[in-house]
Amino acid sequence: MSQMLQIHDQLREMILSLDLGPGERLTERWLESRFEGSRTPIRAALVRLESEELVRRDGRNWIVAPIDLGELEALAEFRLPLETTAVRLACTRASAADIAGIEAMLDACQAGAPREEWHRVGTDFHVEIARLSGNPFIVKAISGAMTRLSRARWLEVWTEPSREQAWAEHRRILSFIKTNDPEAAAREAADHISGTRDRLLRSLSEDRRGLKARGFAVVGLR
Amino acid sequence: MSQMLQIHDQLREMILSLDLGPGERLTERWLESRFEGSRTPIRAALVRLESEELVRRDGRNWIVAPIDLGELEALAEFRLPLETTAVRLACTRASAADIAGIEAMLDACQAGAPREEWHRVGTDFHVEIARLSGNPFIVKAISGAMTRLSRARWLEVWTEPSREQAWAEHRRILSFIKTNDPEAAAREAADHISGTRDRLLRSLSEDRRGLKARGFAVVGLR
DNA sequence: TATCCCATTTTGGTATCCCAAACAAGGCAA
DNA sequence: TTGCCTTGTTTGGGATACCAAAATGGGATA
Structure with missing residues (x-):
């Protein structure tokens, strides 16, 4: 399985399990060291998670999607x-x-x-x-x-x-x-x-x- | 607007207008020359289009999603x-x-x-x-x-x-x-x-x- | 002629590099 | 003290380099 998919799944799990708090900022560099991969697969995983709306852009930054009670x-x-x-x-x-x-x-x-x-x-x-x-x-x-x-x-x-x-x-x-x-x-x-x-x-x-x-x-x- | 979004929109339009035929293979290199950008934004656009199911993977390759009458x-x-x-x-x-x-x-x-x-x-x-x-x-x-x-x-x-x-x-x-x-x-x-x-x-x-x-x-x- | 095999090319996946814009910190002037 | 500007750092966006796997093509062989 490609690294991108692995990172995607792990990140997804971390978000859903609230291991990463809603609203928390994610920098590509931090993820890079966290998953020991380069930014390329990480960025692909983020783009993917964005389309699932588990991750969102805040200006130029990535953040974990906040929980919207509304x-x-x-x-x-x-x-x-x-x-x-x-x-x-x-x-x-x-x-x-x-x-x-x-x-x-x-x-x-x-x-x-x-x-x-x-x-x-x-x-x-x-x-x-x-x-x-x-x-x-x-x-x-x-x-x-x-x-x-x-x-x-x-x-x-x-x-x-x-x-x-x-x-x-x-x-x-x-x-x-x-x-x-x-x-x-x-x-x-x-x-x-x-x-x-x-x-x-x-x-x-x-x-x-x-x-x-x-x-x-x-x-x-x- | 970022190059990735431009490419995404253009590619999307080409697919929906049947300018790119359903089932047609897309190589990143061809898109690279077609849009005069590097593979980085192109890959991001493809990942995005994949989540819209306008583009799909066929093995390792990218193809325009076929039309499924079913x-x-x-x-x-x-x-x-x-x-x-x-x-x-x-x-x-x-x-x-x-x-x-x-x-x-x-x-x-x-x-x-x-x-x-x-x-x-x-x-x-x-x-x-x-x-x-x-x-x-x-x-x-x-x-x-x-x-x-x-x-x-x-x-x-x-x-x-x-x-x-x-x-x-x-x-x-x-x-x-x-x-x-x-x-x-x-x-x-x-x-x-x-x-x-x-x-x-x-x-x-x-x-x-x-x-x-x-x-x-x-x-x-x- | 048909088939198999190996050299070559092409492809997507990944790592790395460079850049401009955003940001933060510190210092300077009012 | 306060506000502003400068400057250094960090960030994401993009380009390029490299690799392994897959596809391709051509030639040798049966």
């Missing part, structure tokens, strides 16, 4: 029609094996699992559901949206009951697809998206002071 | 929920001035206008409608989808009545937004997307032989 609502508004469409399509197109695969994914995430695992599965669930639609554009759009949500979701203060609720909703969506009830699945998906949006917004706006204290650039949400 | 249906399936959502939102969010702007755009495209103009406005209309939704994610998704459709739409054999019909539909969508009738606007938008999809598929699959004769890589649509 876009959380727009993101939910965007996901809603797409995911309801996805689950409807999934009802007609998903095979039993496909569904079983996602069930297994949810099952694998038990109470004792580390937080990273819960976070990852909670994101992947939506992408995998989108995949059941068989429409690559829907998959890509949802995948991008979940990536954009990823860091905010990680910062959310999870309570046990809210986590339980989200999981129950995931299971219900899947079971409606399994029993081939597109409208119920769509309704459930819509409720889930609205519900998680509300929980996320509440949690983050309450904790906003704490986020700033940790040095994260968090913008939006007047 | 994705036209998926694209319509993707646009449908997004654009119906967009027009519904537009009803509550668009100002009279916004709507007048789009009307002016349609008016500017009279019978004598060159084909490029019709093509451009026919694409931009959908993006501008999306913009009325006020949701940047919807705008970006629609914009990307229309870009992906652009070359296929250019190759479509337009008949006078089909063009007229498309224009009438655009006007109807807009007027329903203007009179604040979200459901009618959504229905109209859905019909429009399905209708143009059908026309496009019919036209291109009939003319497929002709496309290949022109040396374009056209894949999909079994």
